[in-house]
Structures are given as structure tokens and as C-alpha cells.
Amino acid sequence: MKIRYLAFAAMMFAAAPALSLAAAEKSAVPAAAAGIDWYEGDVDAAFAFAKTHNKPLFLYWGAAWCPPCNQVKATIFNRQGFIERSRFFVPVHIDGDSPGAQKLGARFKVRGYPTMILFKPDGTEITRLPGEVDAERYLKTLTLGLSANRPIKDTLQLALSGKGKLTADDWRLLGYYSWDTDEQQLVSSKDLLPTLKRLAAACPPGDTAKRLALSVLVAAATAKPEAAAAVDPTAAAQLSRVLSDARSARDNMDLLTNYPAELVGLASAPKSAPRAKLIAAWNLAMQRLTADATLSKADRLSALAAQVSLARIETPTGALTPALVKDVRQQVAQADHATTDIYERQSVMSTAAHTLSEAGLLDESDSLLKAELKRSHSPYYFMLSLASNAKKRGDKPAAINWYEQAYQAAQGPATRLQWGAAYLNGLLELAPQDDARIEQVAHSVLQELGMTQNAFYERNRSVLEKLGHKLADWNANGSHDAALRRIQSQLDGVCAKLPVGDPQRATCQGLLSPTRA
Numbered sequence: 009m010k011i012r013y014l015a016f017a018a019m020m021f022a023a024a025p026a027l028s029l030a031a032a033e034k035s036a037v038p039a040a041a042a043g044i045d046w047y048e049g050d051v052d053a054a055f056a057f058a059k060t061h062n063k064p065l066f067l068y069w070g071a072a073w074c075p076p077c078n079q080v081k082a083t084i085f086n087r088q089g090f091i092e093r094s095r096f097f098v099p100v101h102i103d104g105d106s107p108g109a110q111k112l113g114a115r116f117k118v119r120g121y122p123t124m125i126l127f128k129p130d131g132t133e134i135t136r137l138p139g140e141v142d143a144e145r146y147l148k149t150l151t152l153g154l155s156a157n158r159p160i161k162d163t164l165q166l167a168l169s170g171k172g173k174l175t176a177d178d179w180r181l182l183g184y185y186s187w188d189t190d191e192q193q194l195v196s197s198k199d200l201l202p203t204l205k206r207l208a209a210a211c212p213p214g215d216t217a218k219r220l221a222l223s224v225l226v227a228a229a230t231a232k233p234e235a236a237a238a239v240d241p242t243a244a245a246q247l248s249r250v251l252s253d254a255r256s257a258r259d260n261m262d263l264l265t266n267y268p269a270e271l272v273g274l275a276s277a278p279k280s281a282p283r284a285k286l287i288a289a290w291n292l293a294m295q296r297l298t299a300d301a302t303l304s305k306a307d308r309l310s311a312l313a314a315q316v317s318l319a320r321i322e323t324p325t326g327a328l329t330p331a332l333v334k335d336v337r338q339q340v341a342q343a344d345h346a347t348t349d350i351y352e353r354q355s356v357m358s359t360a361a362h363t364l365s366e367a368g369l370l371d372e373s374d375s376l377l378k379a380e381l382k383r384s385h386s387p388y389y390f391m392l393s394l395a396s397n398a399k400k401r402g403d404k405p406a407a408i409n410w411y412e413q414a415y416q417a418a419q420g421p422a423t424r425l426q427w428g429a430a431y432l433n434g435l436l437e438l439a440p441q442d443d444a445r446i447e448q449v450a451h452s453v454l455q456e457l458g459m460t461q462n463a464f465y466e467r468n469r470s471v472l473e474k475l476g477h478k479l480a481d482w483n484a485n486g487s488h489d490a491a492l493r494r495i496q497s498q499l500d501g502v503c504a505k506l507p508v509g510d511p512q513r514a515t516c517q518g519l520l521s522p523t524r525a
Contacts, residue, residue, distance in 0.1 A: 043091040046101040051112060054100045058129050064097040064154060065127040067116065071104040073386035073423060074121040075306075075358040076139055082352035083304045089147045096154065097126070104467060105420025113466035117191040120467075124186075126153040133193065135160040136186040140262040142303060149184045152177050160185060164194055168206055176216070182207060183216040187223065201227040218256055221246055222263050229270035243275035244286050251293040261297055264290070265310040268317045279322065287318050294318070298339065305343045306355045312339050313363040320366070328367055336367045344376065350385055357384075361393050370397050388417040392430060404438040411435070415449075421460045425468055428453035429475045436482045443491040446482075450495045458502040464512035476519040496520050 047054040051067075058065040070077035084090055102109050104121060113119060124137040135153045137146065156163075160181060166172035167182060187200065195203045204227050208220040225243050250256045250264070257264060264271075268290055276283035297303060297311035316336065319328050328336075340360045347356045357380050364373035377394050381387040391414035398407035411434040418427035432453060435446045457463050457472075464472065483492045503516035 044085060044094045044099050046099050048101050048103075048106075051100060051102065054098050055127075055131050058098040058127070059131065062129045064129060064134065065100060065131075066094070066097045067100045067102065067118075067125045067127065068122060069102045069104065069109075069113065069116070069118040069124070070122040071423060072420070073354070073389040075355040075389070077122040078351040078353075079304070079306050079355035080122055080124075080139055082349050082355065083143050083306075084146050087143055087147070090150070093147070093150060093154065103420075104422045108462055110422055110465040110468045111462040114469075117193055118189070118466070119191055119470060120189050123189040126150070128159065132159050133161070135181055136189050136193070138184050138186045138262065139189070140266070141184065142258075142261065142307060145184070145259065149181070152181050152184075156181060161194055164203075164207075167210055168203070170210065176212075176214075179211050179216045183211070183219040183223075187227075201231065215256065215259060218250060219260055222250060222260050225271055225274060226263055226267050229267060229274040239277055240274055243271070244282050247271060247275055247286060248289055251289045254293075254296055257293040258297065258300065258303075261303070261307060261311070264293065265297070265307075265314045268294075268314045269321050272318070272321055283322070287321065290318055291315055298335075305347055305352070306359050309339060309343055309356065309359040309363055312336060313359060313366060316363060316366045333367060333369070336363055336369065337372070340364060340372075340376070350383070353380070354384060354386065354389070358389070358393070361390070365393075365397055365400065370400060373397055386419070388414045388419070388423075388427060391417065392427070395430075395434060399438070408434055408438055421456070421463070422468055424456060425453065425460075425463070426471050428456070429471050432475060433478055436478050440482060443488055446488075447491045447494060450479075451498060454495070454498045454502055458505065462512070464506075464515040469515055472515075472519050476521075479520060492520070 046068075047057075055065060057063075068080075070080070102112055102118075104110070104113070116125065118125070122139045124139060126134040126137065128134055134156055135149075137149055137153065139146075141149070155177070163174065163178050163182060167174055167178070185194075187195075187204075190200075201224065204220060204224045208217060208224050211217040211220050225240070225246065228240065228243075250260055272283060272286055272290070276286050294311045294314045298308050298315070300308065303311075312335065315332060316328065319332060320326075340363060343356050343360055347353050357376060361373045361376045361380075364370075364376065374394060374397055377390045377397075380390050384390060391410050395407045395410035395414065398404075398410060411431040415424070415427045415431040418424045428449065432446065432449050435442060435449060439445065479492060479495065482488060499516065499520060503513055506513040506516060
């Protein structure tokens with residue numbers, strides 16, 4: 009693999025001149041990634057440059073506040089290995105709050121932050137890169153993508169048809185494809201589980217087959233309730249094999265730390281001996297990862313958070329063991345002290361505060377979050393976590409206050425829409441009787457929406473559709489008809505300003521359609 013990459017890199021370096029950034033806007037690019045010639049602004053020009061100079065294109069879609077995005081900036085984009093590879097592709101950055109970003113999001117089918125896509129010089133999508141694996145695994149997957157002879161879509165079809173011979177690298181690209189950010193590019197949501205099952209069955213034995221088999225379990229465990237699988241008696245054995253192998257557990261750390269409760273629920277019955285055995289094995293694996301100094305601080309804290317999640321499976325509201333509580337406090341304090349990079353802190357402190365909160369240490373979580381308000385470049389993100397902690401305490405006024413502060417402090421049109429929706433959702437849940445305040449916040453959100461260009465695309469559209477359903481549920485019994493009619497009237501005014509042929513107009517008009525008589 010290394011020889012293939014070096015040969016490819018040498019060819020690209022000899023053939024392609026450097027990308028001019030004279031007109032680029034670099035203010036949104038972190039100093040940690042200053043060694044990368046990020047292309048910002050005219051994305052079509054970047055694709056034209058890539059095609060003319062026969063260079064792949066790497067598209068990064070993110071947001072300033074997003075913890076995983078900041079983790080990527082602090083642990084991947086600043087690595088010399090990534091910076092060196094960036095010379096051989098056209099790196100394009102799209103901030104979700106930049107003008108036209110949401111329309112670009114619809115074009116490239118990117119919604120979740122971060123999404124990272126590698127394209128061929130002709131604009132064909134090669135693969136989507138996983139954002140939550142450790143840096144070494146990420147760079148290996150990026151190298152595989154740069155060396156790939158075909159788009160991942162074609163590789164998937166070959167794998168499923170059984171008519172073509174796939175290399176080990178082809179299978180690795182499939183195994184580490186970012187299914188979470190696929191947005192149904194390769195596989196529809198309803199077909200994801202059966203497709204992963206077919207891939208896992210067809211993959212030659214080895215590490216990639218284990219990864220695909222684990223992905224099958226995750227897809228089954230996280231399926232919608234109507235499609236949820238019954239307890240799978242074979243899942244416990246599969247999970248145990250991965251958990252007992254330190255290297256396998258590390259390679260699949262993202263899946264094991266993100267879905268412990270769901271996977272345990274799929275693999276074992278409540279209060280059973282197999283469940284106790286599986287949880288014990290999982291805890292040991294997470295303890296190894298928490299102590300692994302080669303992992304990032306955020307990854308180690310994620311493994312610690314998984315231990316808390318495991319402890320909550322059988323006793324959701326019970327007290328944690330003193331040893332685990334002590335470990336949570338110590339690990340969080342160490343991470344707080346050791347994390348000085350502002351981008352890394354956005355990720356690490358988010359995970360740390362969440363871990364404290366899940367461990368029942370709400371006051372300590374609050375203290376950490378409030379201290380971060382003075383340090384963070386996006387403090388409004390942490391205000392939502394403070395609102396969540398207040399909700400856990402049952403302190404509705406404090407929760408609503410934090411939602412309000414977060415909305416007031418939020419920056420950027422897409423972010424302000426999302427934070428405004430969070431504030432409005434908080435009111436609908438915690439103060440549903442306060443029609444005046446709900447109407448006031450809705451008015452503010454819709455007023456800004458009407459002044460935002462291309463406001464009804466992709467991530468924005470998803471936020472608005474969910475908000476429309478929340479408002480419909482709020483008025484299910486008709487007790488808020490008057491307020492909702494005024495909100496609808498304001499929305500109608502926003503929709504009317506959109507050109508008749510603009511697809512956004514139909515989206516806008518459908519947002520509150522469930523409430524219409």
C-alpha cells in the first residue's frame with residue numbers, strides 16, 4: 009500500500025502546479041491547519057481546477073462550533089501526514105454558515121458536520137471518509153481513497169454482484185466508508201442493513217470482515233423502533249471476539265464507544281448472565297482505551313463515557329461505583345489541564361462535560377461548561393449543554409434561560425436557525441402554555457429566515473421540517489390555534505417572496521402543512 013501511494017503522489021506532484029489562493033477567504037480555516045492551501049469561495053472553480061490539472065478534490069463540510077469538526081482540525085488536519093497529502097489534491101472547505109453553503113450541501117448531499125468527501129478529477133465521488141476514527145486510521149483510509157481505481161459506488165456494486173475480484177484495499181474502503189454521512193448516496197436508509205449484511209458475508213475473513221460485521225450489528229441496534237431486531241444470540245459472541253482483542257477494539261473504537269448500550273441491548277436479554285459477561289468484557293476494553301496514551305484526549309474520554317453508559321444499562325438511575333466516579337473526575341481534570349489548543353478544547357470539553365453529566369455530576373459539569381464560555385470561540389454551543397443539565401435537574405426556567413442565551417449568542421445564519429429551533433423546541437417542551445413567548449421566538453426565527461438567501465436547503469430544511477412537526481404536535485388538540493395561525497401567516501409571507509419556480513418555495517409552504525385544516 010505504501011509503495012502504491014508514493015508512486016501516485018510522485019505522479020501527482022510532477023503533473024500539477026500549486027493551487028492559487030489569491031482570492032480565497034481563509035479566515036474560517038484554523039491556524040492549526042495553516043499548512044493546507046484550503047480553497048474557499050467558488051467551489052465550481054475548485055472543481056474546474058481539479059479537472060484541468062488532473063487532481064483529486066477533497067471536500068470538507070463543517071461548522072465553527074461543531075466538536076467533531078474541531079477534533080478533526082486539531083488531530084488530523086494539523087498532522088504532517090495530512091498536510092503532505094494535501095499537496096496532491098485540491099482541498100476545499102465549506103463552512104455551513106457561509107453564503108450559499110446550504111445549497112451546496114443539497115448539491116453534494118452533505119448534512120451532518122463534519123462530512124469529508126474525496127472526488128476524482130472529473131468530479132465523480134470516490135468515497136466518504138470516516139470522521140470519528142483515530143488519526144492514523146483516517147490517514148490510511150485517505151491514502152486508500154487517493155489510490156482507488158474506481159468510485160466506491162462501483163466497488164460496492166462489484167462486491168454485491170460477486171462478479172468482480174476485489175482487492176484487500178477495496179474491501180477496506182468499504183469497511184471504513186462513512187455510512188453515517190452517506191445521506192443515501194450509495195444505499196437508501198431502508199436498504200442499509202441488508203446491504204451491510206451482504207457485504208459482511210462476502211468479505212474475506214480478517215479485520216475488515218470484523219469491521220463490517222460490527223457495522224451490521226450497529227445498523228440493527230439503531231434501526232427505527234418498527235424495524236428493531238429482537239435479541240440476536242450470535243451478536244454477543246461477535247462482540248466478545250472484538251472486545252477481547254485489544255487491536256480489534258482499537259480499530260473499531262468509534263463503533264464501540266458510540267453505541268455500547270444499543271449493542272448490548274441487541275446482544276443480550278436484561279438482567280441475564282450473558283449480559284453481565286458482555287458488559288464486563290466491554291468495560292475492560294474501554295478501560296484499555298481510556299488508558300491508551302496514543303489516542304487523542306477526546307477519544308479516551310469517549311471510552312470513559314462508554315463505561316458510564318455501560319454502568320447505566322441495568323440501573324439507569326442508580327449510583328455509579330465510587331471507583332468509576334473517581335475515575336471520571338480524575339480523567340476530566342487531566343484532560344482539562346492538558347488541553348490547550350482552542351479547537352481541541354471544543355471537542356474535549358464537550359465530551360468531558362457530557363461524561364460528568366451522565367455520571368450524575370451535574371454541578372461539576374456546569375462548572376466546566378461555564379468556565380468554557382470564557383475560552384471557547386463558540387460559547388453558544390456549551391450553553392445548550394447547560395440547558396440540558398438544567399432539564400435533568402428539573403429546573404425548567406434555568407433551561408429556558410440557557411436556550412435563550414444560546415440563541416442570542418449564536419453566530420451565522422444556519423447556526424442561528426438551528427439554535428433558534430432549539431430554543432423554540434425547549435419552550436414547546438418546557439413551557440407549552442406560554443403562547444406569547446413561543447410566538448415571539450418563532451417570529452424572530454422566521455424573520456431571520458426571510459432575510460437569508462437559500463435558507464430552505466439541506467441541513468436547514470431538515471431543522472425546519474422537524475420544527476414544523478413539533479409545532480403541529482404542540483397544537484394537536486387545537487388549543488393553540490390562534491398563535492399557530494399567526495406563525496403560519498408570517499411563514500406564508502416568507503414563502504411568497506420566493507420565486508414561483510424555486511424549489512425552496514414548495515419546501516417553505518409544506519413546513520406547517522400538518523397544521524392546516
